[in-house]
Amino acid sequence: MAGTVFIGGGAGFAGDRTDAAGPVVDALAACDGPRFLMFETLAERTLALAQLERRRDPARGYNPALERFIAPILARCLAANIRIVGNFGAANPQAAARRIAAVARQLGLRPPRIAYIEGDDLSGLLTPAELAARETGGNLLAGTPDIIAANLYLGAEPIVQALDQGADIVVTGRVADSALALAPLMHVFGWHAGDRDRLAAGTLCGHLLECGAQITGGYFADPGRKDVPDIANVGYPIAEIDADGTIVIGKPAGTGGRVDRQTVVEQILYEIHDPAAYLAPDVVLDLTEVTVAEIGQDRVRVAGARGKPAPETLKATVCVDGGVLGEAEISYAGANAAARARLAADIVLERMRRRAPDLAIRVDAIGAISILGTSGTVPDTSASDSRDIRLRFAAQSAVPGAVDDLLDEVEALYCAGPAGGAGVRRHTMPRLASASCLIERRFARPRVVMLGDGA
Amino acid sequence: MTRTVTLRDIANARAGDKGNRLNIALVCRDPSHFAIVAAQVTEARVAEIFASREPSRVVRYALPRLAAFNFVLDDVLEGGVNASLGLDGHGKSLSFLLLDLPIQLEADEPRPTHGSQHQTA
Numbered sequence: 001m002a003g004t005v006f007i008g009g010g011a012g013f014a015g016d017r018t019d020a021a022g023p024v025v026d027a028l029a030a031c032d033g034p035r036f037l038m039f040e041t042l043a044e045r046t047l048a049l050a051q052l053e054r055r056r057d058p059a060r061g062y063n064p065a066l067e068r069f070i071a072p073i074l075a076r077c078l079a080a081n082i083r084i085v086g087n088f089g090a091a092n093p094q095a096a097a098r099r100i101a102a103v104a105r106q107l108g109l110r111p112p113r114i115a116y117i118e119g120d121d122l123s124g125l126l127t128p129a130e131l132a133a134r135e136t137g138g139n140l141l142a143g144t145p146d147i148i149a150a151n152l153y154l155g156a157e158p159i160v161q162a163l164d165q166g167a168d169i170v171v172t173g174r175v176a177d178s179a180l181a182l183a184p185l186m187h188v189f190g191w192h193a194g195d196r197d198r199l200a201a202g203t204l205c206g207h208l209l210e211c212g213a214q215i216t217g218g219y220f221a222d223p224g225r226k227d228v229p230d231i232a233n234v235g236y237p238i239a240e241i242d243a244d245g246t247i248v249i250g251k252p253a254g255t256g257g258r259v260d261r262q263t264v265v266e267q268i269l270y271e272i273h274d275p276a277a278y279l280a281p282d283v284v285l286d287l288t289e290v291t292v293a294e295i296g297q298d299r300v301r302v303a304g305a306r307g308k309p310a311p312e313t314l315k316a317t318v319c320v321d322g323g324v325l326g327e328a329e330i331s332y333a334g335a336n337a338a339a340r341a342r343l344a345a346d347i348v349l350e351r352m353r354r355r356a357p358d359l360a361i362r363v364d365a366i367g368a369i370s371i372l373g374t375s376g377t378v379p380d381t382s383a384s385d386s387r388d389i390r391l392r393f394a395a396q397s398a399v400p401g402a403v404d405d406l407l408d409e410v411e412a413l414y415c416a417g418p419a420g421g422a423g424v425r426r427h428t429m430p431r432l433a434s435a436s437c438l439i440e441r442r443f444a445r446p447r448v449v450m451l452g453d454g455a
Numbered sequence: 456m457t458r459t460v461t462l463r464d465i466a467n468a469r470a471g472d473k474g475n476r477l478n479i480a481l482v483c484r485d486p487s488h489f490a491i492v493a494a495q496v497t498e499a500r501v502a503e504i505f506a507s508r509e510p511s512r513v514v515r516y517a518l519p520r521l522a523a524f525n526f527v528l529d530d531v532l533e534g535g536v537n538a539s540l541g542l543d544g545h546g547k548s549l550s551f552l553l554l555d556l557p558i559q560l561e562a563d564e565p566r567p568t569h570g571s572q573h574q575t576a
Contacts, residue, residue, distance in 0.1 A: 045537065137474060219469065226467060262467055262482060265521045269480030271471030273527050275516050291520050304520070322537060362540035371543050372507070372552070394540040433537045436474065 005188050006031045007181050007205065009237045010086075011039045011069060012212025014046045018068040020212060020236045025073045027238055027252035029080035036184040037077060039069055039086030040177045040210040047174055048319030048432045050090035051149040061092035062099065062171075071103050078109055078168060085159060085180050089116055089171040091149065097171045097451045111452075112169050115162035119446035120174040122150040122316055126443065131318050134437040141318060141435050148432065150318040152439055155281030155310075156202075158446035159183030165450060174317070176280050178206030181239070189243050196307030199283040201245025204290070204305040207278070208249060208267055212236050215249060215267040216298075217257030230256025247302040248295065259298040268292070268302070277308070279315070284308040313438040322431035325396045326403035328410035329366075331423040333388045338381035340418040341365050341389040345378045347417055348393060348409045355409070356402040359395050366390040390423075396431055403428060456562035463554035466492060470550040475535040477546040479526045479553050486522035488564075493517060493524075495558055501526055504552060508533075526553070 008028050010021035021037060028035045041063045054061025063069070066088050077084055089096040093116035104112050122131070131150055132141035141147075151174035160183045162170045172180075182202035185191060191198040208215050215237050217228040228234070235255025240248040251259055268287060272278055278285040286306040293301045332341045345363045352361060364370035368384035370392065381389065395406050407426040414421060462468075467482045481496065483489050502513040508531040516525040536544035543549070 220467075222463075222467075225463065262484065265482045265523050266467060266469040266480055268521065269478070269482075269518070269523060269525050270469055271473060271478060272480070272525055273473070273476070273478060275518055275525055288518060289520065290518075325540075360540065364542060366542075371541070371548050392542070396538075396540060431537070 003242075004033045005185055005241045006033055006035045007184060007209060007239045007241065008037045009040075009209035009212050010037050010073070011041050012210060012214060013043055014041045014063055014065065016041065016212055018065060019072065021069065021073045023252040023255050024236050024238060025076045025080075025082060028082050029076060034184070034188045035080070035082045037073070037082050037084045038180045038206075038209055039084070039088055040180055040212075041065070041069070042087040042090055042174065044317050044434050045319065045432050047090055047151055047317070048149040048434070050092065051319075054091045059095050062090045062096035063088035066096055066099055067103055070100055071107070074100070074104060074112075075107055075109055078112055083163065083167070083184070084169045085172075085184060086170070087172045087175055087177070087180060089173045091121075091173065093117055093171045093173045094449070097169075100169060100171065101451055113167050114169045114171065114451040115165065115167035116171040116449055116451065117154065117158045117162065117173065117175065117446055118449065119158070119444065120151045120154050122152055122439065122443060123147060126150065126439075131437055134439055135318075135435050136438050138435055140320065140433055144320050146321060148319045148321060150316055150437075152314050152316045152444050153281055154444060154446050155179055156183035156186055157282070158448050160186045161448045163187040165448065167450065176282075177210040178203040178280050179282065181206030181209050182282060185241055193282070196283055196309070197305065198245045198307070200285045200305040200307030201241070201247065203278070203280045203283055203285045204268075204287070204302065205239050205241055205247050207285075208247065208264070208302065209237055209239055211267060211270060213257065214270065215263055216251045216259050217263055220263050220266065226262070228256070228258055232256065245303070245305060248299055249302060250299045259300055261292050261294055261300060264292050264300045264302060279311050281310065281314055283310050312441070314441055314444055316437045316439045317434055318437055319432045319434045322433035323396055323398040324400045324403050324428050325394065325431045326407050326426070326428040327392065327394045328407045328424065328426035329390055329392045330410060330413055330421050331390045332418070332420055333422070334420065335387070337387050337389045338365070338368060338384045340420060341391045342378060342381050343418045344391055344413050344421060347413065348406070349378065351409050352406055355405045359397060359402045359406065361406060362394040364392040366392055400428070457559040458562055459557050460560055461554065462492075462496065462556040462558050463551075465558065466554065468550035468554050470547050472532060472536060472545045472547070475530050475532045477528045477531050477549060479528070479550050481524045481526065481553065483522040489519060489522045491558065491560065496524065496556060500556065501528070501553065504556065505531055505549075
């Protein structure tokens with residue numbers, strides 16, 4: 001029977017630090033037991049962006065930072081038998097697997113066994129109308145002709161199969177983030193679908209690791225109240241898990257950050273709704289009996305996860321074209337800045353009422369009120385004595401011309417607006433809209449492919 | 456005798472999003488404050504704080520073993536990160552709005568860790 005399993009969190013989102021995994025790998029290499037490194041790099045929209053990339057170039061569509069995540073640690077992982085599980089395959093796990101194989105060749109390493117998981121992509125399986133009928137919590141998809149990406153959240157099972165087949169590296173597209181940690185634990189400990197409390201513990205472990213530094217002092221600091229030592233060099237987490245599902249969270253020695261009850265509990269509840277029912281493909285996690293104990297410097301034990309039967313349906317994220325988002329900004333500084341900024345907003349909104357009366361426009365007065373304002377109104381800067389305001393306009397439309405009109409009007413403030421307007425910046429970007437669907441399990445057809453076995 | 460502190464003096468908060476739904480985890484820095492927070496940080500008060508965003512529903516889940524609460528606010532993110540025109544479509548900055556809430560502590564309560572006392576009543 002295996003003793004303790006060690007899982008490091010190498011990345012918590014697509015844009016995470018690419019040097020974070022190094023100290024984690026060094027620490028894992030010194031551990032005695034099965035060791036894994038997990039990369040979670042796939043947010044809701046990331047996959048749709050990757051799908052657009054794949055349409056432009058069939059050899060791409062995986063995480064653009066893949067090589068920068070993998071190259072610095074691949075040699076050490078292969079040498080120390082630290083197996084890598086990551087969802088950096090995004091819209092093209094096969095291409096990502098090939099890219100990793102190429103990196104290994106370039107580095108002169110032994111060829112790793114790389115498995116990739118397919119079958120999360122629903123395009124071709126369900127029509128836009130069939131997806132619309134399964135949308136939950138909205139009606140974005142009703143009447144939508146074109147789906148950019150539709151992907152199921154797969155569970156741990158295909159990753160377990162890949163590890164059972166001896167993969168050094170498992171590349172996935174869309175899977176539940178928590179499955180990236182649950183799968184190695186099922187593989188090592190032989191947990192199966194009936195071990196609900198164990199599956200719940202593995203799901204909790206994945207949830208704790210999936211945001212990288214958010215459990216080790218990242219996204220925590222509030223100077224004077226919640227100080228984090230050496231936060232610039234925050235260490236990413238390592239979980240030690242026993243066969244009974246007990247988790248100990250720590251971080252590599254010599255790194256910054258902190259791991260204590262406070263950092264761990266904030267992450268336990270991150271993006272949770274009902275704590276008694278956190279839905280994952282393999283189990284429903286009940287957090288209400290979870291306990292947290294500080295057992296040493298930067299070491300916290302987490303236990304008590306309870307599992308309920310897995311949901312009957314699987315969640316899918318569906319992305320459609322959201323038109324164009326445009327933003328333009330202009331600054332007002334010095335005496336009476338707030339009043340001049342307000343006048344500028346009035347001018348732009350009056351002219352836009354004529355040019356594009358249906359366009360919803362958001363105005364923020366950065367430096368006075370920019371987060372707590374309300375869409376469609378001129379920000380109330382009357383109470384502000386700010387001498388330094390950056391006015392921001394934003395609009396989104398399926399008609400790019402209307403957004404351009406807004407940006408033109410902001411730029412025209414240079415010569416025709418209030419005194420002292422300065423520093424106009426403007427840009428537009430394509431926008432994706434996303435919806436959630438609940439999909440019957442029969443549409444989940446995960447495939448495990450070992451690179452080199454005819455792939 | 457009571458004294459007024461802010462929630463930030465005795466608790467931590469972290470916000471997260473899913474679509475147009477915001478959750479804010481609230482963690483007592485000292486677990487002994489759980490009952491005080493339970494009594495004073497009610498769904499009604501939280502709904503009031505976020506009134507300008509017109510939540511359609513505010514639910515509080517209590518987690519006594521963690522000395523923590525989870526607040527779930529529906530329809531407060533202007534459509535969510537993919538639809539909002541605002542700078543914080545995730546609502547991630549809103550945890551600190553919750554932490555502004557005034558809290559009455561008994562005068563003989565232990566002083567909050569790192570906390571500052573604003574006034575004595």
